Amino acid sequence: MAERGGDEIATPGFTQEFRQDFETLLKWRRDVRRFKTEPLPAGMLERLLGLADLAPSVGNSQPWRIVIVDGPEKRARVISSFEAENEAAAQRYDDDKAAHYRQLKLAGLKEAPVHLAVFSDDDPVQGHGLGRTTMPETLAYSTVSMIHTFWLAARVEGIGVGWVSILDPEAVARILQVDADWRLVAYLCVGFPEEEHIDPELERVRWQARSPLETRLFRR
Numbered sequence: 001m002a003e004r005g006g007d008e009i010a011t012p013g014f015t016q017e018f019r020q021d022f023e024t025l026l027k028w029r030r031d032v033r034r035f036k037t038e039p040l041p042a043g044m045l046e047r048l049l050g051l052a053d054l055a056p057s058v059g060n061s062q063p064w065r066i067v068i069v070d071g072p073e074k075r076a077r078v079i080s081s082f083e084a085e086n087e088a089a090a091q092r093y094d095d096d097k098a099a100h101y102r103q104l105k106l107a108g109l110k111e112a113p114v115h116l117a118v119f120s121d122d123d124p125v126q127g128h129g130l131g132r133t134t135m136p137e138t139l140a141y142s143t144v145s146m147i148h149t150f151w152l153a154a155r156v157e158g159i160g161v162g163w164v165s166i167l168d169p170e171a172v173a174r175i176l177q178v179d180a181d182w183r184l185v186a187y188l189c190v191g192f193p194e195e196e197h198i199d200p201e202l203e204r205v206r207w208q209a210r211s212p213l214e215t216r217l218f219r220r
Contacts, residue, residue: 027198029151032160034194035111044157045190050149057142061127064143066183069115076174078117078167078187085166101162104205107164112189113212117172118147119182145184150188160193 014022057063069075086106090098108152109115120143122136132138151161167185203209 035108035191051153055146055149058138059127059130065119067117114190118186162189
């Protein structure tokens with residue numbers, strides 16, 4: 001039993017079935033690029049964001065700042081930023097690799113019914129600076145934790161999430177007219193997937209396969 005405020009609270013027990021379902025959830029959490037245009041059910045986005053807000057944060061600072069991008073003009077400007085940065089990225093490769101790159105589906109910006117721009121406040125009042133003096137980047141790490149929580153919560157409901165990183169962060173901040181202390185961490189496309197795959201798309205199109213954990217695990 002755990003104590004909180006003098007009241008005993010029973011620690012939840014997780015069944016073997018739940019453990020198996022959780023492993024399945026992690027395996028099916030895909031970075032979705034191909035979305036149906038149909039909207040999410042009423043109240044679903046708010047429910048998912050409420051669950052995501054349960055994520056841990058350094059000093060209990062909750063530094064994430066979430067902008068729901070609904071305006072067509074703002075969306076169009078974000079798409080233009082993506083297209084410019086995407087072409088610039090393609091030009092960094094040699095001809096064969098660039099041709100392969102241009103065939104990749106790297107965003108669902110035009111199809112996804114929901115766009116979320118997720119920022120991290122570089123100096124939130126909440127938390128009183130606890131835990132971030134020597135590692136201020138933990139604020140952004142906390143925001144990423146919230147994003148991953150949102151991602152898993154969405155997948156449980158059959159909803160896909162795509163993280164678009166081929167954007168100019170400063171351009172997005174200007175487009176959305178956010179506070180100067182907010183730093184873009186992720187631009188997310190959210191909606192029902194057009195198709196379902198358990199393997200990553202970049203693996204299917206032979207861009208990059210996943211590597212075994214042993215290649216990234218060290219002991220000292």
